[in-house]
Structure formats: C-alpha cells, structure tokens
Amino acid sequence: MIGGKAAESDWIAWMKAGIAGDAAAYERLLAALAPFIRSVARSRASAWGFGSADVEDVVQETLLAIHLKRGTWDEGQPVGRWAAAIARNKIIDALRRRGRRIHVPIDDFAETLPTEPEDEGLRPDEASRLISVLKGKQHAVVKAISIDGKEIRETAKDLDMSEGAVRVALHRGLSALADAYRSFRK
Amino acid sequence: MRTEDLIRTIALDADAPRKRLLPAVAAAVALAAVFAGFATWTLLGARPPVDPAFAAIRYPLKFVITGSFVASAGLLVMRLARPGARLGAARIALIGAVVVFAITVVVELAVTPSALWWSRTVGRNALLCLACVPIISAVPLAVILIALRRGAPNSPGALGAAAGLLAGAVGATFYAMHCPDDSPLFLAVWYSLAVALMTVIGSAAGARMLRW
Structure with missing residues (x-):
C-alpha cells in the first residue's frame, strides 16, 4: 500500500520544504507522488481503454496541476488525498476529451492502491x-x-x-x- | 517528455510564489463587504423609521440569520475549492443556518396572529428587496469568483453556486441594514428568493469561470 502514514508524513514534510523553496525536497515529493498518481490513474484507466501513454499523460497533467494549484493544499490536509483528488479530476478531463461522460467516485481510490512502478520511457x-x-x-x-x-x-x-x-x-x-x-x- | 524530466523541471520552479487560496478568498470577502456597504449606502441611504418595539428583537435577528449564512457559505466555498477536502463541517454549518432560520419563522408564526401573517410576509417593500439584494451582491460575486480561480474544485458549478450563496448572503446582510421589513416571514420569502437567484447565477458563472 502506498500513501500510508509513514509516506504521508514524509510527503507533508517535503511539501512544506518545497513550498519554502527547497527544490530537492520538492523533487522528492513529486517523484514519490508520480507512482501513486500512476496507480490511481491506472486503476481506472484499463476499464476505459486507456493505454499506458494515456495514463502517463494524466500523470504529467496531474503533476503540473499539483504544482500550479499547491496554494489549495491546506497544511492540515493529507497530501495523498489531495493529490488523488487532483488526479481524479484530470482523469475525468482526459475521458471527457475522448467524449465520454462518466462518474468516477473519489473514495474508490483514496485508500488502498497497489502499485508496481513501471519504467516510463521516451514516448x-x-x-x-x-x-x-x-x-x-x-x-x-x-x-x-x-x-x-x-x-x-x-x-x-x-x-x-x-x-x-x-x-x-x-x-x-x-x-x-x-x-x-x-x-x-x- | 519523460515524466522524470517534467518532475525535475517543475521542481526548479519550487520558489515561484504560491497562489494561496485562503488569503485570496478572505480578501475577496472583505472587499465584497466594502462594495456591498457602499452600494447599500449610495443606492438606499438610511433606514426608514420603524416601530421600535417590533424591531427590538427582529432587527438584530436579521443579522444573526444572514450572518450565519455568510459564515456557513464561506466555509462551504473553502471546502469545495480544495481538492479532496471533506464537506463535513461546512455541510453541518449550512444545515445549522437553515435550522436557525426555520426556527425564527416558526416562532414568528407562533407569536403573530394569523390575520397578520400575510401583511408581514408581503411587508413594505418586497420588490425593492428582490431587486436590490442581487444588485448589491453582483460585484461581491464577481470579486469572490475571481479569487476562487485559484481553487481546484471537483465541480466548478457547485463551487460557483456556493460563491453565489456567499455573495448573496453578504449583500443581504447590508441590505438588511436599510430594509424596514424585519419579520422572519419577510426574510423567508423575499431574502431567500433574492439569495437563491444569486446562487443560480453563481452556479452558471462558476461552471464557466472556475474550470482548471
């Protein structure tokens, strides 16, 4: 399981350091969140015919949104839940781009998320x-x-x-x- | 671009100013209050004379009611604008505001002879209320929506509706200072209609303005 208590306390610490301008801590946070977001996206994606390239697009778009919307993160809020909610929004956007309208319940992927980090090569x-x-x-x-x-x-x-x-x-x-x-x- | 390259690129932008939501919304609400106060004063001026005995409790009660909607709508806006935030406390606060409002209506019905229900509901100036609350609330809604562009709502329409409720409640609070109709029965019909209109407008505007 990813996003457990240990990971979450690291994420919060890195997020705070990143907000204070620490690029290295911020990079650690984003690098840790990427496989988490990937597993969130992938757990939904297969049902909708999303390939791994589509999943990676959602991951990248989510990372950008996390960065640009980090002012919406509240210090008392778990980073994982916040990031997963952003990912959910971006998955829905990606599906809408393909002309599908669906409902993705957020709580489905807030908790247990298996993950197998995969190499994402050039594409x-x-x-x-x-x-x-x-x-x-x-x-x-x-x-x-x-x-x-x-x-x-x-x-x-x-x-x-x-x-x-x-x-x-x-x-x-x-x-x-x-x-x-x-x-x-x- | 590989994801790891994007991550490194984003990380180098770590020290870009963070556009924080809460201070922006707080400033917008303060500005909204200034606009609403100014609009009320210039459009309507001082409150017409009223029966002091009738107004004694009912006048301050108006601000308890509108104030509780300002507070709960403000809380709701902050929750709806944040990804993954639970509505919990905001939902309870909003329900609480509705319950307090409903209790004042029931008590007013209980202490008022039924022959007077109609005249207290219609009041002195229903159409002025219906027209002025949205006019007073228009700029506040715009200011609040602009601040909320910093947000990241799951549903831009729902956030816009909450912003409309907040702007309408702010407008109603200032209109209430001028308004000579103090009966909760009047509020229940005319204030509610005006604020509901703002909520609908906010929802439509939010669906367009608050996508991210």
Whole structure:
C-alpha cells in the first residue's frame, strides 16, 4: 500500500520544504507522488481503454496541476488525498476529451492502491507535442531545462538571460503547458 | 517528455510564489463587504423609521440569520475549492443556518396572529428587496469568483453556486441594514428568493469561470 502514514508524513514534510523553496525536497515529493498518481490513474484507466501513454499523460497533467494549484493544499490536509483528488479530476478531463461522460467516485481510490512502478520511457505523448505550443523564451527555457536537462544558471547563460528572467519564463511556460492541456478538451 | 524530466523541471520552479487560496478568498470577502456597504449606502441611504418595539428583537435577528449564512457559505466555498477536502463541517454549518432560520419563522408564526401573517410576509417593500439584494451582491460575486480561480474544485458549478450563496448572503446582510421589513416571514420569502437567484447565477458563472 502506498500513501500510508509513514509516506504521508514524509510527503507533508517535503511539501512544506518545497513550498519554502527547497527544490530537492520538492523533487522528492513529486517523484514519490508520480507512482501513486500512476496507480490511481491506472486503476481506472484499463476499464476505459486507456493505454499506458494515456495514463502517463494524466500523470504529467496531474503533476503540473499539483504544482500550479499547491496554494489549495491546506497544511492540515493529507497530501495523498489531495493529490488523488487532483488526479481524479484530470482523469475525468482526459475521458471527457475522448467524449465520454462518466462518474468516477473519489473514495474508490483514496485508500488502498497497489502499485508496481513501471519504467516510463521516451514516448511521443501530449506533453512533448505541447512543448511546441510554447513560444519564444518560454519555449527555449522549458526545452533547455526539461529536454536538455540544464540547470537554471546554465540556461540563463546559454540564452543570454538573467536567472530571474529564466525563472519567470519557466513558471509562465509551465502555466502555459497546463493551459494547453486544458484547451485540449475542446 | 519523460515524466522524470517534467518532475525535475517543475521542481526548479519550487520558489515561484504560491497562489494561496485562503488569503485570496478572505480578501475577496472583505472587499465584497466594502462594495456591498457602499452600494447599500449610495443606492438606499438610511433606514426608514420603524416601530421600535417590533424591531427590538427582529432587527438584530436579521443579522444573526444572514450572518450565519455568510459564515456557513464561506466555509462551504473553502471546502469545495480544495481538492479532496471533506464537506463535513461546512455541510453541518449550512444545515445549522437553515435550522436557525426555520426556527425564527416558526416562532414568528407562533407569536403573530394569523390575520397578520400575510401583511408581514408581503411587508413594505418586497420588490425593492428582490431587486436590490442581487444588485448589491453582483460585484461581491464577481470579486469572490475571481479569487476562487485559484481553487481546484471537483465541480466548478457547485463551487460557483456556493460563491453565489456567499455573495448573496453578504449583500443581504447590508441590505438588511436599510430594509424596514424585519419579520422572519419577510426574510423567508423575499431574502431567500433574492439569495437563491444569486446562487443560480453563481452556479452558471462558476461552471464557466472556475474550470482548471
């Protein structure tokens, strides 16, 4: 079982550190949540003909939403339940994109969730295509950091931007990616 | 993009300002109260003279009723805007507000001769109430909905409805300061209708504005 008490106390600690600006703790949190979200998505997905690429899209869209909506997390609230609720919303969105209207009861996957972390390799998913919707500096910055694996400072040097400008472009780029996912619904 | 690359990318954005929900909603409600107070004062001015004996208990009671709806709708909004939050306390608070309201109506019926029920229900200015509460509540609803764009509701329509109830209750609280009709029977019909209208408007607006 994932998301038990031990994991939950780690998640809360990492979430608080992440909110305080600790990128390493935040990365640990997101990396721990990814298989949890994947199992939440997968437990629903098979019934609706979702392949693993679709599941991974939901995982990525959920991670973006977790980041951009972290202001809705209350310190007294379990991170797992909060993240699972976001995942549920994104699964429903993904299903709606395919023209299905269904009801996914949230409590079904709030508690016991078996998980077998799987390797998610390179694949041409929505998010890679979506990077191409970004324009100008946002595109350059998000591509440099995500695809080319660069750090903020390196990116700033390569693109002849200040680090502050890189951070702003990164944040706006991530918001634009989330918007692009959302507009996919239509 | 591989998920692990996305995770690393997001993590580098950790220190971006977090758009916190609670302070935004609290500020929106405060701003809503300022707007509602200003609108009430400029549109309607001071309260017309009333019978002091009749108003003695009923006037403050109006604020107990509208205030309990402001509080419970505020709680409901915060719960509905947060993914995975349980409604629990908010649902109980809202039911409590309805029960208190219902008790005041029953007591009013009990202490009022039945010949007067109709005149107290119709009151002096029902149409003014029906028109003014939504007018006073309009800007508050807009302000609250804008703050709630920071939220992540399971159901944008339901959150919008709760926002409409909250804005309507704020508007009704300020309208009540001017309104010369103090009978709970009047509130039960006209205030309720006006606030229900705001709830419907809020639901429709929320379904469009609060998707994320």
